[in-house]
Structures are given as structure tokens and as C-alpha cells.
Amino acid sequence: MKRNELDQLIDDCLESRLSETDAAWLSAEIEKSAEARSRYWEAAMIHGLLDQAMQQSSLRVISGQDAPQGKRRTPWLFASAAAAVLAIGLTWWFMGNEPSSEVPVATVLFTDQCEWQQPENVIEGERLEPQRLVLRKGMAIVRFDGGAEMVIQGNTELELLSATKAGLLRGDVVVRAENDAAGFVLDTPSASLLDLGTEFAVKVDPSQATELHVTEGEVAYAQHGVTTVLPAGKSVRLDASQQAKMIENSAPRFGQLIRQANPQDQPKSIMAYHGFQFDEGSYSPEKISGGKGWAGPWRTRHDQEMRIVHGQQILPWRMNRGTVGMLELPTGQYECRRLMSQPVEMKQRGVTYFSFITHNPSALTEKTSPQQDSLRFTFVSSTDAANSFLSFGYGMDQMPFITAATFGTEHSLSPIPAGQNLLWIGKIIRRPKGDDEVFFRIYGQMEELDFAEPKTWHVNFHRVKMNAALDVLTISSNSTNPHMVDEIRIGTTWRSIVPISLFRKTNP
């Protein structure tokens, strides 16, 4: 049998569309030929791995979205613990990198009065590569790419090993690894702990003894080559000689620590803001000034007027300011831009977030799709516009995308929520060495915001490398319906662009 015929039969088999004759042919070939069996497993593995990657991508890409419910069932086993292996695959799918020491494995979600010994400084929103963290004072929350979240309290020394594994050398941590994050491994000098879908606290004292407190679910720990499963409400102390003693369960809860830290808005970290607080009417662009962090008024292509409208605000996201006035982007092609005082310096280490609200009145009422509908928000260099820009938007297919000049475009797998007001949030991670990373998510009005950035972004663009200063913000549209834009915020932390005090969940 020729190789392409064999491949076709194998593909048909794996797609469950073999005829009776073909099934007999393929079976005979597999029974007698080692090459056929090897070829079969090569193809079967593509199916199997795609299945795993796509199953996980649904969790990341669709979570919180109005995407149609598929037929995929989630076996109870996966739902509880076993998705750990798959989570690693997912990370790679979005990371687009092989795991290595240069590949980030975690994100800093929150810092509170932190004094770091190693590295010298850790900033909110930053991505962390495998490395040792030494926190002298304060509290930090880190999310591993495998999904586990960890509260680190000073004085703690922690080794980040991978997206699903860390080593605690001394100090206190609390780990929350729910559902798809299960399988997180924490090694200590006296034990290896395997999370089975749970929340637990670990303390390593100066004598290198480990205290494990399970507050929810189960944790397995290995001792003398034997694995023990510790259920919720139980605690154990494992000393350096690996003697186990049950102790009182008195660990703090993850949510309790966050409430104690009391994350606040960070208005001081806003680099630029505009709320279009003008009287209703049409203005020449130079009249639309004001706001914060701009180096001049708005400009429009062909000096088109800018129109401010009132009474359009149907905002599920209450904002501190800007309750009156929105910028209307008219039908047809339209573009306005504004020079920022403080550019997004791509060659400097740092994190930039942005958010703004869009409102499309016709999308809320019309059942048919517009003939033309695209909207784009772009950071661009005033000196090298063709080669230095980062663009966030969606087109006629309603799929959010990020375009990075000369690096191409990454699309979301799921469309924007239909017929809703939208909150756009983007994140740019800048690194002088190593790749930049860019993330984008469009929130529908029923989606909740939390004290920290989401686990799931709709678009993840890795391997971007830019050195320019992106100093101009451009908003462009081409639609048969007008769009409203409001509350543009550009800042250095999640908390500066999302007013969390208004949204904070009652029980974080």
C-alpha cells in the first residue's frame, strides 16, 4: 500500500468514516506492518494532542463568554484534578514557546508593601521566568501559567520552577489551585506536595520542617516513598527527618488574605485619561483637549469634526468619572489620534495596560449584522508609523485581534459578545531583553471584573520585539453604524485602568 493511501485510510479511521472494506484493509496492514503502526500512532497523536489543546483552549478563550455551548462533555475526572497535564499543553499553545528558562511561567497579580531582596524589584503585571524570589516584607500574589495562584508573605524564599511547579525554601505561602489548575506541585525541603484541586497553606520554618494545612479539597504529600492524601480541615507537620505529626488547622484562607490587603484603585498610575466630558455637539478636533497625560489635542484625518453625544451611556461598568459625554465615531471611515505625553517605551522594561468602553446603539437593537463593522485602537510611533505599532481591534468577522507591526496578526478563536456594550482591555509587557508580550480581552457587560487581571485573555501575542516609543494613540473605525467611545485609560497597573473598588467581589 502506498504511503499516501495508508495516510488517507488512517485519517478516515481517526475520523470514524472508514467503510467496512477499508477497515479490513487497514486492519490487515496494521497487523503486518510496523511502519503502518508507526504511521498510525503519528497521526493518532496529532488527533489526541489537538483534542487536548482545544479542550483547554475552550476554558481559556471561552470562559465568561457567550460562545455557543458545544457538545464536548467534561468527564468528572478532568473537572476535578486530572487537567493538570493538559494545562501545560495549553500554556504552550498560547505561549508558543518550548518550556525553557527564558520562558515566563507566572504573572505577578498584586503587590502590597513589598520589599524584595531578589530580584531587586517586582512590578504588578510583570511576567516571571523561572527564578528565585526572595520577599523580605509585604505580600505578593502570583498566578502560575498552569492556573494555580499563590499568596507569598514575607519573609519567604521561593523558587519558580515551571508553570505548574515551585519550590518553597522558607516562609509562608497560600496556594489556590481550583479545577483546571489542579496538579500544581510544591516542593519543600522535607516534602513534595501535589495539589488535587484545592486550597492549602504551607510554611517552611528555619529548621526546614514543613507545615501543610489543607483548607479545601485534598493535597497529596510524598514521604518515605509513600504518598498520603490529606483532606480539607487537616494539617500535618513534616520535619527534616520526615516524621509526620498532625497539628491544628489554623491557616489563613486565600480570600481572607486578599481582603486584609484590601486592593485599592491606583489613579496615580494612570499615564493618560480622557472621558470626553464636553457639552453635546460637534467640535473642531483642536477643541477636544483636556484629560490627563496628553501632549496636545485630538487630530482627525481630513480635519473632520469630532462629535460629542450625551444620553448614550448604558454602562454596566460604573466609572468614577465621565458619566456625561461620549465620542461618536461616525459611519464610514473615520480616524482620530492624539499625542501622549508619556509614550509606551517598548525598549524599557515595564507593563502598560489600557481600557476603554465602546457602545454601539444599533448593535443592541438590530438583529442583522451591519454591512461593515471594524474598530481599532492603535499605539503607534510618530516617527516610524509603518514599522512600529500595536493595534487592538475587531473586523467584520467580529473576532478580536492584535496586530504587531512586522510581526503579523493574532486572532481570538471566539467573537466579541454580540449586542452588548464592550469594555476593551489590553496589556503590553515590555522587555529590553527577550520577547515582548501583548494581551487583549473584550468584556461583555455581564462579565465580572476582579481585583487582578483575568486568567483568560482572548488574544495572546508572544514573540513581539519592538524598541520604538509608541507615542500616538489612534482610534479608527469603518462601519455602517456609528460607535461611541468613552473612558480611555492608559496606565501601568490593572488597578489604574479598572476601578476595582467599584467592582470588587464581595468574597474575593
Added chain:
Amino acid sequence: MMTSDPSDPPPTASEQVQILFVRHQGAIRAFVRGLQPSLADADDILQETFLTISRKAETFENGSNFVSWACSIARLKVLEHYRQHKRATVLSEAAVHALADDFPTEKWIEQRETALMKCLEKIAPKTRNLIWRRYNQQQTSEEMASDCGMSAMAVRVALTKARAYLRDCVASELQKIS
């Protein structure tokens, strides 16, 4: 903190194999998916395998190859499933045994997983969308055709080509590494 009672009873054999199952699930699932192409059936078989290894945990020898032991149970579950459904359009029992005997190692699978993630990045968004619909939403060719404005035949061809591309791309990535 105060110490109290002596430690809990040691873990049962069943708990120990369950933990091993969690750790090695990627390989076991790949094995089942290879022999049972239907996603829903593969999920059922995986669950039945999990329950069986829990029941038969006492027969697992500590220190022996857990994946090999679990796959030997999964193989029987696949064959049981074939017999129950009596389909003539699936592989023969002899072919299933031959494939199971040649099942690749965990390392082989992990290498391909890493390479595949790289290769997926090279696929056009439209094709990636089809893959997502096929493997996540479990849509039929007809459903995808209707949603994407293509013919069902075009969808089937696109997916077959995409998988062939990924297979070749994975081989090429692995060659680069070696």
C-alpha cells in the same frame, strides 16, 4: 501551632494509583484516543479505566511501569467497547492488539506535544478556527460548513490537510531538535 493526634491512616492502594493516574493521564489518554477515535467514547473508556485501576489497585506493583499497567487495562476496555457496539467499520481486535503493543513512550508523546504547539502557531486563523470547532465543539463537517460558509467536503479536506501539515511540521521540528 499545637500538635494533636497521630497521623491519619496511610493512603490506600486505590488512592496511590489515582494519584499516579493524574500524573500520567496525558499518556493514558493519548493511548485511548488513538485506539478509540470517537471523542465521547474515548472519554467513557478513560473513565472506566480510572474506575477499574482504582478497584484493581492492589494488583499494581510499586516501582513497576504505571503507564504500561494502566494502558493494559485501557486496551481491554477499548476492546470491550468494540465488542459491545459490534461495528464492522473499526479496526480488528488483532490490529488493536498490534497497535497497543507498539504504543510509544511518554517521552515520545511529550516531544510531540511541544512540537505541535509550535506548529499550531503557523496555521492560518481560519484553519485554526475549524480545528477548534472540530475538537472543542465537536461539530460535524456539515455544521462547520454551515457556520463557516464552506461546503462539507471543503471542511473535510481542509481538516485532513491541516492534520497532514501538522504531522509533517511536527516531524520537521523534531528533526531540528535531534
